[in-house]
Amino acid sequence: MNPAPSIVFFTTASGAGYGLLFWLGVLRPLRLLPASPSFALLALAIALLLITAGLASSLLHLGRPERAWRALSQWRSSWLSREGVAAIATYVPAGIMGLALLADRPGLATVAGMAAAIGAAVTVWCTGMIYASLKTVRQWHHPSVAPGYLLFAGFTGAMLLAAIGALAGRPVVPAMLSILLAIGALAAKRSYWKAMDAPKPAAAPTLESATGLGFIGRTRPLDPPHTEQNWLLREMGFRLARKHREKLRNLVILGFVATIPLALLAMIIGGPFGALLMVLAALAALAAMLAERWLMFAEATHTVTLYYNGES
Amino acid sequence: MTEIPPSSGKKLGLVIDLDTCVGCQACATNCKQWNAGGHLAPLPDMKPYSAGAEGVWFNRVHSYEAGEGAEGRTVHFPRSCLHCETPACVTVCPTGASYKRAEDGIVLVNTDTCIGCGLCAWACPYGARELDEDEGVMKKCTLCVDRIYNETIPEAQRKPACVITCPVGARHFGDLGDPGSDVSQLVAARGGFDLMPEMGYAPTNKYLPPRRPMAPNPNPPAEAEPTPLDLKNPLLRWLDRALSR
Ligand code: SF4
Numbered sequence: 001m002n003p004a005p006s007i008v009f010f011t012t013a014s015g016a017g018y019g020l021l022f023w024l025g026v027l028r029p030l031r032l033l034p035a036s037p038s039f040a041l042l043a044l045a046i047a048l049l050l051i052t053a054g055l056a057s058s059l060l061h062l063g064r065p066e067r068a069w070r071a072l073s074q075w076r077s078s079w080l081s082r083e084g085v086a087a088i089a090t091y092v093p094a095g096i097m098g099l100a101l102l103a104d105r106p107g108l109a110t111v112a113g114m115a116a117a118i119g120a121a122v123t124v125w126c127t128g129m130i131y132a133s134l135k136t137v138r139q140w141h142h143p144s145v146a147p148g149y150l151l152f153a154g155f156t157g158a159m160l161l162a163a164i165g166a167l168a169g170r171p172v173v174p175a176m177l178s179i180l181l182a183i184g185a186l187a188a189k190r191s192y193w194k195a196m197d198a199p200k201p202a203a204a205p206t207l208e209s210a211t212g213l214g215f216i217g218r219t220r221p222l223d224p225p226h227t228e229q230n231w232l233l234r235e236m237g238f239r240l241a242r243k244h245r246e247k248l249r250n251l252v253i254l255g256f257v258a259t260i261p262l263a264l265l266a267m268i269i270g271g272p273f274g275a276l277l278m279v280l281a282a283l284a285a286l287a288a289m290l291a292e293r294w295l296m297f298a299e300a301t302h303t304v305t306l307y308y309n310g311e312s
Numbered sequence: 313m314t315e316i317p318p319s320s321g322k323k324l325g326l327v328i329d330l331d332t333c334v335g336c337q338a339c340a341t342n343c344k345q346w347n348a349g350g351h352l353a354p355l356p357d358m359k360p361y362s363a364g365a366e367g368v369w370f371n372r373v374h375s376y377e378a379g380e381g382a383e384g385r386t387v388h389f390p391r392s393c394l395h396c397e398t399p400a401c402v403t404v405c406p407t408g409a410s411y412k413r414a415e416d417g418i419v420l421v422n423t424d425t426c427i428g429c430g431l432c433a434w435a436c437p438y439g440a441r442e443l444d445e446d447e448g449v450m451k452k453c454t455l456c457v458d459r460i461y462n463e464t465i466p467e468a469q470r471k472p473a474c475v476i477t478c479p480v481g482a483r484h485f486g487d488l489g490d491p492g493s494d495v496s497q498l499v500a501a502r503g504g505f506d507l508m509p510e511m512g513y514a515p516t517n518k519y520l521p522p523r524r525p526m527a528p529n530p531n532p533p534a535e536a537e538p539t540p541l542d543l544k545n546p547l548l549r550w551l552d553r554a555l556s557r
């Protein structure tokens with residue numbers, strides 16, 4: 001599948017923003033974060049900025065962005081529509097939380113923050129389900145894909161919260177959390193790749209089942225229907241990644257792993273230098289996440305490629 | 313609404329005979345011709361007169377080799393929307409632009425409300441939807457909804473453009489929801505099948521399998537002897553007569 005830059009950026013940026021919003025809403029009432037309203041306001045502003053930038057980028061992916069509001073109508077059947085509804089709904093408690101912080105209403109800020117955390121989790125789940133519900137793409141139609149979106153959003157969000165906390169002088173809880181989530185993300189990615197590299201299940205579609213010609217024998221393409229490209233092949237027949245798969249996977253692993261010593265060191269050193277290391281760890285997490293999302297598309301194969309090259 | 317409506321029982325669709333299709337591309341060409349001005353018009357062509365020409369087509373004809381040796385066959389294979397009974401291309405659509413008609417089962421796109429997100433094309437296993445990058449909206453086979461009910465054209469022509477143009481009669485159109493219809497009878501008689509049934513989309517269109525090649529005759533007729541008239545050379549003709557005595 002074609003890794004459109006607008007979508008790769010969207011899921012990375014919005015994912016991190018929703019993760020940040022989630023941990024802010026959950027950890028603040030537990031008194032595990034710096035208590036000052038200015039800290040919460042800064043974290044909230046960064047979260048909303050990332051979310052909004054991501055959503056704006058996702059609009060660029062549309063053929064008719066000016067009609068995007070129509071996408072809010074089919075939440076009964078469509079995960080994309082549900083994602084849109086959840087994304088917009090989440091702005092409401094997030095906005096109330098910001099106003100409550102400004103107006104010094106801590107009780108309201110706590111309640112709104114928890115509601116925003118729920119909204120953030122629901123939105124990311126919907127994003128994951130857009131992909132996980134597609135039977136046509138074997139690499140996405142996998143039980144770990146939607147939970148993976150939650151995990152990666154939680155990981156990058158916790159990294160960001162730790163970085164902001166380090167700037168405010170109190171990073172320990174989100175930093176510990178982000179290290180745990182980094183280990184979880186590593187394990188999840190490794191087991192996902194292992195599952196993907198295993199031989200295809202026998203029930204997976206083949207050119208024989210796609211054409212119904214299997215009763216004659218092994219089937220292979222002879223003449224293509226067109227000699228030039230078309231949108232289908234550019235969108236679904238993207239092949240570059242499989243060539244560089246190992247290198248890119250190692251890059252993702254490296255990025256995830258690097259965050260762990262960086263975050264540990266940052267906690268030990270503390271002070272401005274520790275804060276710098278924590279910011280570096282967050283940036284490494286985001287960079288690795290961009291590579292992971294790019295691979296998630298680029299490695300995915302669509303059943304239509306069976307018709308063109310006999311494999312998917 | 314992008315929920316699948318309850319079926320009226322009528323399931324209009326195509327039956328495509330892989331035994332007779334000769335891969336001439338006439339169906340694809342006539343489809344492009346009609347639909348460039350039809351219900352989902354226009355069908356864009358990018359760089360039509362230079363290298364890199366490409367555009368939206370509703371119908372693409374592939375050719376495959378199946379089997380080996382004497383059993384092997386070349387099979388031409390037209391691929392277009394199958395107007396599935398449970399198509400995810402409809403349910404994934406966030407706007408309701410992708411819809412299935414209750415009255416006859418035709419799957420269509422409303423290009424006035426489509427946002428061009430492309431998700432429906434991702435959801436179609438058969439590659440039946442192509443994005444119109446000029447207009448920014450999705451396009452697909454309409455089963456020539458603007459022909460089959462069109463009272464301004466002669467009744468005999470109220471069929472999809474691909475069906476009326478096929479020079480070998482490899483394409484048939486009718487109601488596959490009615491077991492007594494010509495197309496349903498044909499599917500029953502020839503063992504018509506679904507493409508990728510394991511995807512669970514329940515395609516309406518059916519494909520008819522290539523017939524088995526005829527087995528060689530176990531008692532071939534003895535080779536006929538040449539008659540004197542077949543021998544043009546006078547010397548050979550004399551030799552034949554002399555030896556036949
Ligand atoms: S063939 Fe594809 S586009 Fe047509 S109804 Fe089935 S899933 Fe939808």
Ligand code: SF4
Nearest residue numbers: 405426427429430432
């Ligand atoms: S491209 Fe158009 S028809 Fe297809 S899912 Fe998106 S809005 Fe619906």
